[in-house]
Amino acid sequence: MTDNTAQTPAGPVLAADGRPLKASLNRALRAQKIRALLLIAPLLLFILITFILPIADMLFRSVENQIVRETLPRTVAAMEAWENHEEAPGEDVYAGLYIDLFEAAEFRRHTRVGSRLNYEMTGISSLFRQAGRGVGRFDTDLYTDQFTDLDTAWADYATWTGLMGDSAIRAALPETADSFDTWVRITIEANDDDPAEENIEDFVYFSLYRDLAGNGYSGSNALLSTAAEAVSSFDSLSIRDQFEELDEDWLNPELMETIWVYSPSYTPGYFLTAIDMQLSADGITAQPEDRQIYVTLFGRTLFMSLVIMGSCVLLGYPIAFLLANLPMRISNVLMILVLLPFWTSLLVRTSAWKVLLQQQGVINDILVWIGMVPDDARLQLINNQTGTIIAMTHILLPFMILPLYSVMQTIPPSYVRAAKSLGATDWTAFWRVYFPQSIPGIGAGCILVFILAIGYYITPELVGGRTGTFISNRIAYHISSSLNWGLAAALGSILLGVVLILYWIYDRIVGIDNVKLG
Amino acid sequence: MNASSGSENFVVFDRVQKSYDGETLVVKDLNLSVGKGEFLTMLGPSGSGKTTCLMMLAGFETATHGEILLGGQPINNIPPHKRGIGMVFQNYALFPHMTVAENLAFPLQVRNMSKSDQEAKVKRALDMVQMGDFGGRRPAQLSGGQQQRIALARALVFEPELVLMDEPLGALDKQLREHMQFEITNLAHNLGITTVYVTHDQTEALTMSDRVAVFDDGRIQQLAPPDELYEAPSNSFVAQFIGENNTLMGTVSKIDGDRAEVRLDDGEIIDTKPVNVSKVGERTLVSIRPERVEFNKERMTPGAHTIKAEVLEFIYMGDIYRTRLRVAGNEDFIIKTRNAPDQRRLQPGEQIEIGWRAEDCRALDA
Numbered sequence: 010m011t012d013n014t015a016q017t018p019a020g021p022v023l024a025a026d027g028r029p030l031k032a033s034l035n036r037a038l039r040a041q042k043i044r045a046l047l048l049i050a051p052l053l054l055f056i057l058i059t060f061i062l063p064i065a066d067m068l069f070r071s072v073e074n075q076i077v078r079e080t081l082p083r084t085v086a087a088m089e090a091w092e093n094h095e096e097a098p099g100e101d102v103y104a105g106l107y108i109d110l111f112e113a114a115e116f117r118r119h120t121r122v123g124s125r126l127n128y129e130m131t132g133i134s135s136l137f138r139q140a141g142r143g144v145g146r147f148d149t150d151l152y153t154d155q156f157t158d159l160d161t162a163w164a165d166y167a168t169w170t171g172l173m174g175d176s177a178i179r180a181a182l183p184e185t186a187d188s189f190d191t192w193v194r195i196t197i198e199a200n201d202d203d204p205a206e207e208n209i210e211d212f213v214y215f216s217l218y219r220d221l222a223g224n225g226y227s228g229s230n231a232l233l234s235t236a237a238e239a240v241s242s243f244d245s246l247s248i249r250d251q252f253e254e255l256d257e258d259w260l261n262p263e264l265m266e267t268i269w270v271y272s273p274s275y276t277p278g279y280f281l282t283a284i285d286m287q288l289s290a291d292g293i294t295a296q297p298e299d300r301q302i303y304v305t306l307f308g309r310t311l312f313m314s315l316v317i318m319g320s321c322v323l324l325g326y327p328i329a330f331l332l333a334n335l336p337m338r339i340s341n342v343l344m345i346l347v348l349l350p351f352w353t354s355l356l357v358r359t360s361a362w363k364v365l366l367q368q369q370g371v372i373n374d375i376l377v378w379i380g381m382v383p384d385d386a387r388l389q390l391i392n393n394q395t396g397t398i399i400a401m402t403h404i405l406l407p408f409m410i411l412p413l414y415s416v417m418q419t420i421p422p423s424y425v426r427a428a429k430s431l432g433a434t435d436w437t438a439f440w441r442v443y444f445p446q447s448i449p450g451i452g453a454g455c456i457l458v459f460i461l462a463i464g465y466y467i468t469p470e471l472v473g474g475r476t477g478t479f480i481s482n483r484i485a486y487h488i489s490s491s492l493n494w495g496l497a498a499a500l501g502s503i504l505l506g507v508v509l510i511l512y513w514i515y516d517r518i519v520g521i522d523n524v525k526l527g
Numbered sequence: 528m529n530a531s532s533g534s535e536n537f538v539v540f541d542r543v544q545k546s547y548d549g550e551t552l553v554v555k556d557l558n559l560s561v562g563k564g565e566f567l568t569m570l571g572p573s574g575s576g577k578t579t580c581l582m583m584l585a586g587f588e589t590a591t592h593g594e595i596l597l598g599g600q601p602i603n604n605i606p607p608h609k610r611g612i613g614m615v616f617q618n619y620a621l622f623p624h625m626t627v628a629e630n631l632a633f634p635l636q637v638r639n640m641s642k643s644d645q646e647a648k649v650k651r652a653l654d655m656v657q658m659g660d661f662g663g664r665r666p667a668q669l670s671g672g673q674q675q676r677i678a679l680a681r682a683l684v685f686e687p688e689l690v691l692m693d694e695p696l697g698a699l700d701k702q703l704r705e706h707m708q709f710e711i712t713n714l715a716h717n718l719g720i721t722t723v724y725v726t727h728d729q730t731e732a733l734t735m736s737d738r739v740a741v742f743d744d745g746r747i748q749q750l751a752p753p754d755e756l757y758e759a760p761s762n763s764f765v766a767q768f769i770g771e772n773n774t775l776m777g778t779v780s781k782i783d784g785d786r787a788e789v790r791l792d793d794g795e796i797i798d799t800k801p802v803n804v805s806k807v808g809e810r811t812l813v814s815i816r817p818e819r820v821e822f823n824k825e826r827m828t829p830g831a832h833t834i835k836a837e838v839l840e841f842i843y844m845g846d847i848y849r850t851r852l853r854v855a856g857n858e859d860f861i862i863k864t865r866n867a868p869d870q871r872r873l874q875p876g877e878q879i880e881i882g883w884r885a886e887d888c889r890a891l892d893a
Contacts, residue, residue, distance in 0.1 A: 426587055427620035429607040431634035432685065438608075441633070445624040 071498035074276040077268065080122040081109040083187075085272040088265070097260045103249045104184075104219060107144055111212050112191050114141035115199040128493050129278065129287070130267045136258055143255040148246055149211040152218045155243045159236060163214070166205045172230065181220075181228055188216035218243065279499035303483070303500065310480040311507070313398060314462035318409075320402045321458045322451060325409035329450070332410070333417035347410050355404065359471045362400040366391040366472070392474025400472045405461055409454035416450030452519050460508055480504060536599070537563040537721050538584065538689065543593035545579050553579050555745040557593070561723060563688075566715055568724045570732040571742030572768070580742075581691050581725045586610050597689065608637075613682035613690040613720075617697055619674045621666035627653070627677050628662035634685040652684040655714070672703045679711065683718065690715070692724045696731065708735050729769050733757065741765050758816075762803060763891040766814040773820070773860050775813045779804050779890065787890050788832070789813055791855040795834045798885035803892040810893040817849075819887040820862040822879045823871070833882040836860065838873045848872060854881065 024033040078085055083105030091098040113119035123137025156163040169189060172178050179186040192213050196204045218240055220226075226237035252259035270288045271278060278288050285301040286293050295301070328347070332340045350358060365371045368387045376382040390396055420443060428438035466481040473482070480500060487497035515521070538561040545554040554576040561567045569577035582588040584595060586607030594601050602610055621630050631649040640648070653659045656676035666674055675695060682690050692711070696704045712735045715722045726732055732739045733753040741748045741756065741764075749756060749765045760766035767774065777789040780796065787801040789811055797813065804811045821827050822836075839858060840851040847863045850873050854860040862881070864870055873879065 421618065421620070423616045423618060423620040424622060426585075426607070427614065427616055428622075428633070429587075430585055430610075430612060430614040430691075431637065431681065432608050432611070433633070433637045434608055437637055442622055446622075 067494075067498040068502055069498075070495050071279050071502050072275045072277065073495065074125075074271060074278065075274045076122050076125050077272050078274055080113050080118050081106065081268065081272075083109050084268065088269050088272070091265075091269070094266055094269075095262060097249075097262045098265055100247060100249050102265070103252050103259075104215070106252070107147065107149075107248050108188060108191065108212050108216070110137075110140050110144045111210070112195060114144060115195045117141075124492070126267055126271060128282070128491075128496065129271060130264065132258065133264065133267065136256055136264070140252075140255060140259075147211070147248070147251045147255075149215040149248070149251075151244060151246055152214040153209075153211045155239075156214050156217065156236065159239050160232060162232060163236075164209070166207075166209065168232070169209065169213075172233070175230075177228060178230060178233065181224070181226060182217065182233075183220070184216040185213065185220045188213045215248070218245070279495040280503070282496055283499040283503055303480070306478075306480045306483055307503070307507070309394075310463055310504075313394060313401075313477075313479070314459050316398055317401045317405060317462045318455050318459045320398065321406055321409035322455065324402065325406055325413055325454065326447075326451070329410050329413035329417055332414050333420075334422075344414075347407055350404065351407060355467060356471075358404060359400055359468050362396070362403070362472055363391060366396055366399065391472050392477065394473075394477040396472040396474065397469045397477035397479075400468050401462060401465060404468060405458045408457045408461060412453035412457065413447065413450040416453070417447055420446045448519070452515070456512070456515065459511070463508060464504065535562045536560045537565075537597070538723065539594075539596040540580070540584075541594045541596065543580075543583065543590045543595060545576070545583060545588065546591045552591075552745055554583075554590075557745075557747065559740060559747060559750070561721060563721055564716075564719045566712060566722045566724065566735060566737045568726060568732040568736035568739045569742055570726060570729060570739050570768075572727060575742040576745040577725050577740075577742040578693060581693055581723060584723060585612055585614055585691055611685075611687050611689075613685070613687035615675075615678050615682045615690065615692040615695040617694045619666070619678040619695075621674055621678055621681070623666055625665075626662065627658070627664050627666065627669070630666065630677060631662075631681050631684050634681065638685065648684055652680040655683070656680045656710075671699050672707065675699065675707055676710075679714070683714075683720070687720070689721045689723070692722065694726050695724075696726075696728075704731070711735065733769070741768060743768070759802075760814065760889065760891070763812045763814065763893075766889065766891055771817050771861060771863075773815050773817060773854075773857070775815075775855055775857060775860075776893070777811060777813055779807050779809045779811055782807060786885055789890055791834070793855045795855055796832050797834060797888065798832050798883075799888045799890040800886045802889045804890045811890040812893050813888055813890050815883055815888045817861040817863040819883050820881050821883055822862065822873070822881045824880065827882045828884060831882050831885065833880040836879050836881045838875050838877040838879065840875060841873055843872075852879075852881070 022030040024030045026033070084102055085105075087102040087105040088098060091102060110119055113122065119137050119141040120134070123134040126137070127134035162168040173186060173189050189209075192210050193204050195210075196202050196207050200207075217236075221233075221237045221240045222243075222245070226233045228234070249260070258264055266289070276288070281287055281293060282296070283303050284307075285296045285304045287296050332343055332347070335343070363370075367373070368389065368391075370390075372390060373382065373387040377384050377387065382388055390399065424442050424446065425438045428442040429435070433441065463479075464481050465479060466485055469477055469479045470482050470485070473479070481504070484497045484500045484504075487493045487500070512521075538559075540557045540559040543554060543557040544552055546552050557576075557580060559580075569580060571577045579588060583590050584597075586602070586605065590603060594603060596602065597610065597612075621627075622633065625633065628649050631652055632645045635645040635648055649662065650659070653662055656679055658673060658676050658680065661669065661673065661677070666677065669677065678695065682692075695711070696707050699707060708731055711722075724732075724735065733756070736753055738750060738752055739756050740750045743764050748768075749761045751759075751761075756765065757770055760769060763774075766772050775789075775791055775797070777791040777797070779787055779801070780790040781788040782801055782804070785800055787799050787804065788796050789799050790796055791813075799811075799813055827833065834854060836852040836854045838850060839853055842849040842851070846866055848866060848870065850862050850864070851858070852860040852862060
């Protein structure tokens with residue numbers, strides 16, 4: 010070894026076989042590393058599949074918004090040309106919407122996009138459901154009839170496949186080509202029929218009319234040339250009026266604005282909703298006052314978690330102190346009492362609080378019996394914030410006591426003795442010597458209790474009533490009842506962010522190294 | 528200080544008893560006075576009650592019976608923080624969340640001393656232990672020896688008249704421990720403070736103390752200056768606990784003033800000084816220090832009894848030779864001889880005669 014290093018004073022240190030020492034060391038350690046990785050691999054996979062990926066998926070869902078663009082592609086494309094957003098857009102947008110809705114209705118996708126947009130503007134859902142039935146009954150058969158009257162070949166599937174097989178014609182009639190392809194797809198995929206045996210839908214003729222009337226036809230196909238000349242004398246209708254006839258809300262610029270605002274594939278909309286804001290024509294604005302709930306709910310969640318954390322410190326500190334300073338035998342017995350709640354179901358404990366706290370419950374009965382509270386004014390202890398705070402303090406108390414206890418156990422009694430021998434009174438010795446050393450335990454307990462409290466669900470759900478619920482209850486509602494997963498994901502992401510920020514602040518102020526769990 | 532508390536009786540334990548469980552006594556009938564300025568060491572094996580005595584003096588334990596007096600005043604009912612006794616703990620008990628200077632200022636702060644006085648005293652105390660530059664450090668940043676010095680300075684900074692030390696050097700390595708022994712005694716003597724020191728290390732006790740109280744089984748077995756303790760142990764426990772010691776069992780065969788002959792169990796006769804034996808026929812444990820055994824015939828007292836011994840092992844230890852012998856059936860009989868040019872090295876298997884001066888060989892209780 011010394012020989013090698015002596016020979017190559019400037020170069021890397023070499024092992025006995027002349028290879029660099031670092032490489033040799035890495036090789037020697039590789040087997041160990043692989044073995045370690047294999048040992049944790051099952052758990053790693055488990056966590057990845059059941060925990061990390063779902064969380065990543067949820068975070069993704071909070072901004073993901075492809076459904077509008079995927080379901081209403083023609084509408085969104087046509088809206089690019091919509092200039093005056095104070096008024097409903099022109100014919101082109103409604104033409105796109107007509108075909109989009111027809112296709113979506115055939116594939117039964119129109120209700121999904123309706124539900125999605127309904128989160129942003131109430132009523133859209135039913136409008137879309139109604140339109141799903143309505144677009145098939147539009148008066149666009151007017152065009153079908155006129156084309157087939159002009160030449161019966163237009164009703165023939167073979168004519169169409171012939172025309173649409175020619176790329177020059179496809180380029181000349183883009184909307185028609187798109188509509189025809191869509192119709193073929195609908196017939197085959199949605200209805201499981203043979204296009205050759207079916208009547209071609211009205212919207213294909215509608216597109217053909219729009220192409221020929223809009224751009225004319227300068228190609229060599231005789232059938233098309235005839236049709237192009239004839240369309241100028243065709244009777245026509247406004248598809249916009251058709252929508253108005255269906256429901257005049259379709260002409261509401263706000264509705265069309267909502268579709269436009271939520272057309273991008275990724276949207277901050279869910280996050281804005283989660284902080285009581287909304288996307289609108291004027292950019293980001295506050296929600297109307299009667300729809301602002303989330304900021305209040307976040308504030309309440311934080312506030313109540315802090316109160317619960319505080320009461321846990323106040324109640325848990327003396328207990329932990331006692332446990333840490335009693336002889337082992339007695340403190341073990343008391344420790345079982347502390348741990349006892351852990352061995353009981355959370356639901357049972359919460360339900361027990363219902364029995365105790367309700368107006369005809371044990372606590373109120375006792376208070377009335379000893380005369381502290383008049384019978385006709387029993388205390389409201391449950392189904393409000395008080396109930397949530399009482400029940401959650403009880404449930405989370407062990408999470409405060411255990412880290413406190415384990416930290417206090419490591420504080421040798423000689424410190425307090427030393428302080429007393431130096432002339433400190435009992436209180437000074439506690440406050441200046443013992444307490445500062447127990448702060449890591451308080452820190453650990455507070456982080457544990459606060460983070461558990463901020464995401465708590467079942468207890469506030471059961472005893473919180475209307476005023477004592479947490480943001481998590483709202484998230485659960487959006488996950489399981491309103492099915493607005495995007496909003497639930499956004500709320501959850503914000504909650505996660507808040508916890509991480511608080512953790513960071515805590516680290517800056519107290520220092521995470523000072524947190525001891527044992 | 529009133530008349531009853533002369534400088535001989537600064538700290539007095541008067542018939543003190545202590546029991547933790549109401550069944551056994553940890554401290555049994557303790558009577559002890561410590562003079563002002565004296566360095567007294569409580570020495571004993573663990574569980575002998577020495578630390579309990581110290582804790583009673585400091586006020587962290589209450590005596591079950593009896594009185595403890597400090598400067599003539601009974602202190603049984605005075606809480607620890609009003610006793611004004613400095614204390615150095617086994618693991619120093621420096622407050623980890625305070626700097627060295629804050630640790631030292633703590634006793635001054637709780638006495639509401641002015642900031643400038645505090646600073647002056649802290650500085651003086653730090654200088655006293657040669658740690659003047661370390662005021663801003665945290666205890667965790669100091670070595671064991673440095674922490675020890677700070678703990679000492681903290682116990683002295685508020686100028687107590689009495690300082691208690693509970694095995695303060697137990698956690699240090701040998702070399703540092705010897706150095707600190709010297710420093711502590713110097714400091715204590717220079718400042719003229721009374722010190723009660725608890726240890727289980729006999730070397731520490733012998734080198735540091737004015738007087739040593741040897742504890743065993745809740746009683747003081749012997750209270751004497753170190754040399755007396757070593758050379759004239761008053762019972763077999765002290766003889767065996769202090770220093771290295773050879774023991775032989777036998778029966779007193781003749782007593783003649785301060786001479787007694789003891790017949791060992793294998794029939795050989797030796798000369799002893801009777802300490803705890805009074806009549807012929809009594810069983811006795813004879814104790815002799817390894818360095819007082821002689822095997823060179825020329826240096827022995829003429830006419831004294833000698834006994835046969837067989838060399839089992841010779842160990843070279845540098846400054847001394849340590850030789851293990853078989854004497855009267857005892858295979859752990861050790862003799863120590865100084866490494867000198869004329870000193871002979873005994874060979875294993877050699878048959879020799881050993882002897883000693885009668886006054887070095889003490890016939891104690893069996």
